[in-house]
Amino acid sequence: MTGMEDNNVLTSTQIVIEDALRKLGYGDDMVELLKEPMRLLTVRIPVRMDDGKTRVFIGFRAQHNDAVGPTKGGVRFHPDVNEIEVKALSIWMSLKCGIANLPYGGGKGGIICDPRKMSFRELERLSRGYVRAISQIVGPTKDIPAPDVMTNAQIMAWMMDEYSRIREFDSPGFITGKPLVLGGSMGRESATAKGVAIMIDEAMAKKNIPVNGARVVIQGFGNAGSFLAKFMHDAGARVIAISDVNGALYNEQGLDIEDLMDRRDSFGTVTNLFKDTISNDELLSLECDVLVPAAIENQITASNADRIRAKIIVEAANGPTTLEATRIVTDRGILLIPDVLASAGGVIVSYFEWVQNNQGYYWSEAEVDLKLREMMVRGFNSVYELHAMKKVDMRLAAYMVGVRKMAEAVRLRGWI
Ligand code: GLU
DSSP: OOSOOOOOHHHHHHHHHHHHHHHTTOOHHHHHHHTSOSEEEEEEEEEEOTTSOEEEEEEEEEEOOOSSSSEEOOEEEETTOOHHHHHHHHHHHHHHHHHTTOSOEEEEEEEEOOGGGSOHHHHHHHHHHHHHHHGGGOBTTTEEOOBOTTOOHHHHHHHHHHHHHHHTSOOGGGOSSOOGGGTOOTTOTTHHHHHHHHHHHHHHHHHTOOSTTOEEEEEOOSHHHHHHHHHHHHTTOEEEEEEETTEEEEOTTOOOHHHHHHHOOTTOOOGGGOSOOBOHHHHHTSEEEEEEEOSOSSOBOTTTGGGOEEEEEEOOSSSOBOHHHHHHHHHTTOEEEOHHHHTTHHHHHHHHHHHHHHHTOOOOHHHHHHHHHHHHHHHHHHHHHHHHHHTOOHHHHHHHHHHHHHHHHHHHHTOO
């Protein structure tokens, strides 16, 4: 146990990217190019607040690499957003797109703000201001944003409208995760969770654990966590614990997920309605079959990894497990399905949404589900097989699969 572990998400990503590229036979030049985003834009966004005063917000948009195609990835609204995090998140998006074999590189954006403390109209002005500030570097064939932590379909709608006004033509393909009536795709809202559920199926099959009756613990009850709880409950699993920023709920017999979904607010907060709660730390060390961190970065660290009593960890959040913790849980025989594979469902259905926007022809939910499953399972098999064949941990295997196509595209374009 180190306690002094470096939890910098960018440096730890760079370590694995370098490792992956070297194992794939690439040299220093490729590592140098792909270890950082090719572009990072920082913007200051003045927003007229409801009290008449103007507040200036800071936003970012990082674009990792566009050798494969336009960059793609969400925009998060959160007080802790920072340059390092946005950079790492853009690299993770490249890896997700690579694993799913989408024609995209990775991008990510964020604004330092607390949407829980802002009014509806203030959020609208902030969303529109952000699009005005980054409009030169984004677009349906350049960089396509989407929802992420604490952003949703309404915010995507405002952003799409602002972009369409700037360009003076309707541009639904500028952004994904839109409401259905504005060119959104069937199944997009629950896509990340559906992808995670598919990964849980695959991982459990490898471990010979039946889904029916399995005990599942989910950290986080936002978009990914809440839909996942419902899918697992519907599949016959027992969701024995969930949590939000305030605390966690635990019931060995299984929680009443429908009731919790009804009562949660739009930011996924629900535990404050209950007296009997446990801490997030206690939740992480519960004995269970599957543990799903579905909240934020650096939750499973060197200081709690040896207390985890799950057979499988499936990362629905981006970056929930540190590198040292990855090593500890892997050594302990816990099967870890890394974020860049497990949470790719969101961007996969975003890709479907963009394709539908470009075609002007819309698919049924069944069609979306079928194609999503196909892509997730293919991604799982490539990562699992490489992990078994090369005897590398699942995270390194996922990075190798994820960065392969991008490095090849860089080389074929003659950049290196
Ligand atoms: N924000 C999601 C992610 O981290 C989705 C990105 C997208 O749909 O482009 O994967």
